């Protein structure tokens with residue numbers, strides 16, 4: 197077995213600082229302490245409390261390929277299965293017939309107002325979004341039906357205000373085309389597929405197409421820079437289940453890029469966008485750079501080991517370091533938006549911080565969405581309309597917003613590099629772990645069940661009576 201169990205507090209050991217060949221940055225100095233959460237997350241020895249679809253998977257980066265004897269490895273990279281020597285030589289033997297596929301994972305969004313309720317149903321029926329203990333899983337679908345029906349009118353209003361539907365499919369298709377071209381330019385011809393989690397084109401459709409096209413090597417690239425159980429984790433779980441059911445797909449070599457917020461190309465592209473928007477202000481140096489990330493419930497991070505918060509903080513650190521290196525020394529702040537229901541979500545909350553900043557005398561503010569690389573309802577409606585109004589009411593006088601990366605060429609080129617770097621580590625998926633292994637409440641079932649039940653009950657009540665909430669998606 198080649199691959200080594202992952203230990204994610206690795207950066208110091210490998211000194212990944214601006215490595216030319218692999219383009220990773222040195223992370224936040226305080227990351228070492230915070231990696232404890234990530235450590236149990238990645239370690240295949242631990243019981244998987246993350247909802248990860250691939251608890252048996254191990255991480256392999258280009259660095260690891262060079263130094264597999266090392267005990268500490270880098271968390272920035274690609275999930276693969278351990279490769280046996282035979283698999284290695286087999287894949288080399290067929291190299292000339294290789295047909296590369298890239299599968300882009302995304303959330304999906306309703307294209308018309310009629311799609312809103314069924315889209316919400318799909319979202320709430322996802323056990324990685326509403327996490328019920330196994331004993332209560334039979335309630336998942338009825339609960340999803342109820343919550344989606346109750347929530348649909350409010351969501352429809354939001355989608356109506358941005359033109360009657362989500363732009364996500366169109367933008368993701370454009371990103372797929374751009375990535376295909378970037379790969380071609382690098383002499384790596386590939387088919388690029390789009391797999392949405394909650395709307396068309398669904399993951400199942402994309403996977404069928406991959407099969408039809410007889411792809412021989414697949415790179416899975418989530419369009420979420422940071423990993424969360426609720427986003428990349430959920431999509432990968434679906435993929436894993438589809439692949440394990442199919443004889444041909446279960447043998448297909450696959451590399452999964454689990455997060456890429458730390459890539460130099462992404463960090464620089466974000467810094468470019470921020471620098472450009474700052475120039476639009478009268479006094480750019482006085483502008484507060486305000487990063488707003490999509491939130492997740494706190495329990496994901498605290499109890500289930502979701503690395504999302506750590507990765508988000510590291511991401512902001514890297515972007516600010518890059519800006520500093522360019523002489524941009526503005527103040528900055530990170531907050532979390534789009535919370536749903538009464539449970540605690542990651543703090544601080546965007547709406548509360550905006551009010552504090554405005555009242556505290558901040559006059560110029562540049563909002564930077566960081567958890568997603570396309571425009572969507574939460575940038576176009578929540579940030580551009582709701583948060584802007586709130587900030588202006590609270591005393592902010594000059595408001596700006598950085599656009600999502602979309603098809604920015606430096607960004608797409610870097611994604612192409614990420615795909616190319618991941619290709620050599622593609623290996624066949626092995627049968628997954630059982631449901632019980634990935635179950636979050638296996639550690640403390642009673643406590644977890646009580647928490648989730650209470651949370652779900654409260655969420656349900658507040659979704660029935662939305663006026664009780666401070667803020668929702």
Ligand SMILES: C=CC1=C(C)c2cc3[nH]c(cc4nc(cc5[nH]c(cc1n2)c(C)c5CCC(=O)O)C(CCC(=O)O)=C4C)c(C)c3C=C
Pocket residue numbers: 303304305306319324325326347350351354362363364420424426427490491492493536567568571572573574669
């Ligand atoms: C990194 C990004 C995202 C995380 C993390 C995430 C977690 C998460 N989301 C919900 C509930 C909803 N999300 C909704 C829309 C939505 N969510 C994201 C991204 C993340 N979600 C995007 C990009 C979108 C918009 C898609 C589009 O149509 O453009 C919605 C629906 C919107 C609405 O009702 O107004 C809900 C609901 C939860 C509960 C959650 C973590 C547990």
Ligand SMILES: [Fe+2]
Pocket residue numbers: 490534
């Ligand atoms: Fe969401």
